[in-house]
Amino acid sequence: MLKIWNKFSLRARLSLLYVGLLTLSICVVGIHSYWNVWHLLFYNTANHLRAQAKPVIEHWLYSKSDQGKVLPSVSESFSLAKIAKPLAYDLTSRNTVAIILDKNGKILATGKRLPEEPLPPSPNSYYYSRALAGENEVNYQTVVNNEPTLVLLIPLRATPVSRKILGVAQISTSLSPISQILFKHGMMLILVAAITLMAGGGLGFILISSALKNLRKMVNICQDISKGDLSQRVNFSYYHDEIGMLAGAFNNMVARIEAIFESQRRFVANAAHELRTPLTALQGSLEVLLRGSQDDPSAVAKLSRGMYQEVTRLIRLCEQLLGLSRLDSSSNIQKKLLNLNEFFDDFIQQAKLLALDRNVVLKKGPFVYVKADANILSQILFNLIYNAVQHTEEGGNIILGWRLVPDEVEIWVSDDGEGIAPEDIPHIFEPFYQGKSSDRKGNKGAGLGLSLVKAMVEAHSGYVEAKSQLGKGTTIKFNLPLT
Amino acid sequence: MCGMSGNADILIIEDESTIADFLRIGLSYEGYKVVIAKDGKTALDYIKEKEFDLIILDIMLPDIDGFELCQKFRNRNLSIPIIMLTAKKEVSDRVKGLDIGADDYITKPFSFEELLARIRAQLRRSGRKVENTKLYAGDIVLDLETREVTKAGELIYLTPTEFSLLELFMKHPRRVFTRETLINRVLGYNYIGETNVIDVHVSHLRDKIGDRPPHLIRTHYGVGYAFYPEC
Numbered sequence: 001m002l003k004i005w006n007k008f009s010l011r012a013r014l015s016l017l018y019v020g021l022l023t024l025s026i027c028v029v030g031i032h033s034y035w036n037v038w039h040l041l042f043y044n045t046a047n048h049l050r051a052q053a054k055p056v057i058e059h060w061l062y063s064k065s066d067q068g069k070v071l072p073s074v075s076e077s078f079s080l081a082k083i084a085k086p087l088a089y090d091l092t093s094r095n096t097v098a099i100i101l102d103k104n105g106k107i108l109a110t111g112k113r114l115p116e117e118p119l120p121p122s123p124n125s126y127y128y129s130r131a132l133a134g135e136n137e138v139n140y141q142t143v144v145n146n147e148p149t150l151v152l153l154i155p156l157r158a159t160p161v162s163r164k165i166l167g168v169a170q171i172s173t174s175l176s177p178i179s180q181i182l183f184k185h186g187m188m189l190i191l192v193a194a195i196t197l198m199a200g201g202g203l204g205f206i207l208i209s210s211a212l213k214n215l216r217k218m219v220n221i222c223q224d225i226s227k228g229d230l231s232q233r234v235n236f237s238y239y240h241d242e243i244g245m246l247a248g249a250f251n252n253m254v255a256r257i258e259a260i261f262e263s264q265r266r267f268v269a270n271a272a273h274e275l276r277t278p279l280t281a282l283q284g285s286l287e288v289l290l291r292g293s294q295d296d297p298s299a300v301a302k303l304s305r306g307m308y309q310e311v312t313r314l315i316r317l318c319e320q321l322l323g324l325s326r327l328d329s330s331s332n333i334q335k336k337l338l339n340l341n342e343f344f345d346d347f348i349q350q351a352k353l354l355a356l357d358r359n360v361v362l363k364k365g366p367f368v369y370v371k372a373d374a375n376i377l378s379q380i381l382f383n384l385i386y387n388a389v390q391h392t393e394e395g396g397n398i399i400l401g402w403r404l405v406p407d408e409v410e411i412w413v414s415d416d417g418e419g420i421a422p423e424d425i426p427h428i429f430e431p432f433y434q435g436k437s438s439d440r441k442g443n444k445g446a447g448l449g450l451s452l453v454k455a456m457v458e459a460h461s462g463y464v465e466a467k468s469q470l471g472k473g474t475t476i477k478f479n480l481p482l483t
Numbered sequence: 484m485c486g487m488s489g490n491a492d493i494l495i496i497e498d499e500s501t502i503a504d505f506l507r508i509g510l511s512y513e514g515y516k517v518v519i520a521k522d523g524k525t526a527l528d529y530i531k532e533k534e535f536d537l538i539i540l541d542i543m544l545p546d547i548d549g550f551e552l553c554q555k556f557r558n559r560n561l562s563i564p565i566i567m568l569t570a571k572k573e574v575s576d577r578v579k580g581l582d583i584g585a586d587d588y589i590t591k592p593f594s595f596e597e598l599l600a601r602i603r604a605q606l607r608r609s610g611r612k613v614e615n616t617k618l619y620a621g622d623i624v625l626d627l628e629t630r631e632v633t634k635a636g637e638l639i640y641l642t643p644t645e646f647s648l649l650e651l652f653m654k655h656p657r658r659v660f661t662r663e664t665l666i667n668r669v670l671g672y673n674y675i676g677e678t679n680v681i682d683v684h685v686s687h688l689r690d691k692i693g694d695r696p697p698h699l700i701r702t703h704y705g706v707g708y709a710f711y712p713e714c
Binding site: 277285294310 | 499500501502504505506508509512513570591592593594595596659660661663664667668672
């Protein structure tokens with residue numbers, strides 16, 4: 001059942017639910033109204049008949065005092081059988097008919113004399129016994145000659161307040177007029193219900209459709225986007241309802257994805273571009289050798305040295321690309337509590353090897369533990385020192401160290417080299433970015449070193465900054481959180 | 484008239500030293516006179532001093548943009564053929580390069596042989612150094628266009644390999660080619676096998692052109708072969 005329900009569209013489901021609730025409430029109101037009208041008419045008729053019957057019964061059963069006070073029949077010889085006939089006649093009219101029953105349920109008299117007068121229904125023993133027990137208001141409905149008939153039972157008491165009951169008067173009248181009114185009323189109700197349902201259902205469907213129209217629109221746009229057109233956005237005129245909010249959030253998400261895709265695309269294009277130059281040199285050199293220069297030892301020496309350089313460049317590029325991709329999954333980072341003092345004592349030895357003829361100075365900060373992957377931390381520092389070496393003359397100075405700032409430890413590497421142009425500084429951490437000054441020594445990298453540093457620092461929830469002055473030197477520092 | 488006609492002067496403007504090196508070595512080997520400029524300023528200096536037959540221009544230069552440099556050459560009313568060299572593959576870059584006045588455009592990485600063909604085409608078109616379509620050696624005439632060889636006016640039927648071999652020899656008279664180089668040039672870089680297969684081709688070629696001692700195609704023992712035309 002639920003499965004079938006879930007197969008419907010949201011619009012169909014809401015519409016069905018709406019029409020169902022509407023039908024239910026109309027039915028409840030209609031049935032209640034119908035029953036109320038029936039009840040009103042039924043008891044109205046019954047009370048009317050009782051009011052008419054009361055003085056007639058009192059007239060025959062009791063004598064009246066001078067003051068109009070009803071007195072019990074004093075005569076001991078009073079017999080119901082005697083007055084039954086005139087009483088029944090008096091209680092019978094054009095559309096009511098009465099019969100009088102004695103204590104044993106025997107019919108003493110019937111009021112019907114004329115043929116147009118209705119036929120009395122035969123007494124019902126259940127209601128009769130209730131009336132005989134003293135119940136005053138016994139009314140019930142039955143069917144006589146296919147006509148609904150109202151039957152009233154009036155206990156006949158020896159005195160108006162006596163418990164002694166002599167017999168029962170049964171008055172009946174046809175309910176046909178009431179039935180007709182009720183039928184008309186019912187028809188009216190059904191008509192109104194049908195009109196209300198149609199109008200309400202139609203209106204509801206339109207309302208729900210218009211509310212869900214924007215959702216449909218979003219579905220179409222999603223389909224366009226999934227075909228690859230990430231520039232698509234949902235354009236609604238309003239954004240304050242839930243669907244509008246969803247559209248806003250959706251647009252933000254697509255914009256973010258588009259930006260990521262674009263940067264990925266640029267990254268791949270840049271990587272391919274970086275591969276192109278060394279590959280050109282390799283292909284060209286090999287071709288030139290094969291075409292005959294292999295017979296010239298000086299050409300062989302020159303070209304093979306160049307090819308070796310290019311292969312080294314390719315390998316470095318390859319390693320940096322791998323490094324970047326490895327950082328994408330955090331499972332490759334194993335953070336441990338690291339004593340910075342011990343770490344730098346180890347590291348400074350290797351840094352000095354890397355720095356060749358530059359002076360490397362370590363300025364130790366306070367004793368502190370950092371949660372970091374030692375391997376990655378030394379890669380960060382290697383990259384920074386390699387960079388510093390690239391941009392300083394021989395005999396230049398490279399200083400590295402750390403200090404504590406609130407909640408963080410700041411690690412820096414600074415040099416007194418050529419510096420970075422101010423317009424380049426905002427871009428140096430972008431992959432493949434190469435400033436104007438970066439190829440001064442003809443020692444071109446791919447421009448991945450600093451972006452790798454940034455990625456590695458960010459993998460440790462830290463951030464990296466660069467300060468530089470042209471001709472005076474560069475300081476690159478990164479902050480790691482203290483846990 | 485022997486071997487190649489005129490050695491064209493080529494200016495290479497390229498800052499990547501490895502690329503500049505192989506271009507210099509490779510083009511010199513093919514018989515061109517090559518000068519290398521590592522940046523735009525040097526290139527402009529060279530242009531003032533000397534007249535070149537062709538310029539190979541890299542777009543990414545440290546000082547001046549290659550497009551700008553190309554425009555400067557054209558503003559000086561230089562009609563030297565310029566072949567642009569670039570790693571940019573986008574159509575818009577090529578259109579820009581050609582619009583600015585480059586005569587040809589080649590993207591990295593490229594095959595050296597293709598570059599040679601483009602250089603030849605540019606030289607031919609500019610009419611500066613016309614490469615002969617016919618090569619002569621004594622009574623032997625090799626027609627590069629019809630790919631026919633005649634000896635004393637009589638047609639000689641050569642296989643494509645033999646034709647390439649003879650063409651190579653006649654283009655580079657007196658140059659000693661090793662068997663490896665001959666294989667690479669004639670049978671392609673991907674040939675794998677014995678190097679003495681070239682001996683068979685040379686011996687067939689000698690038979691067909693009626694090469695009697697003293698040979699036109701001489702054997703340098705332990706090295707390879709060289710061609711000595713009678714002139």
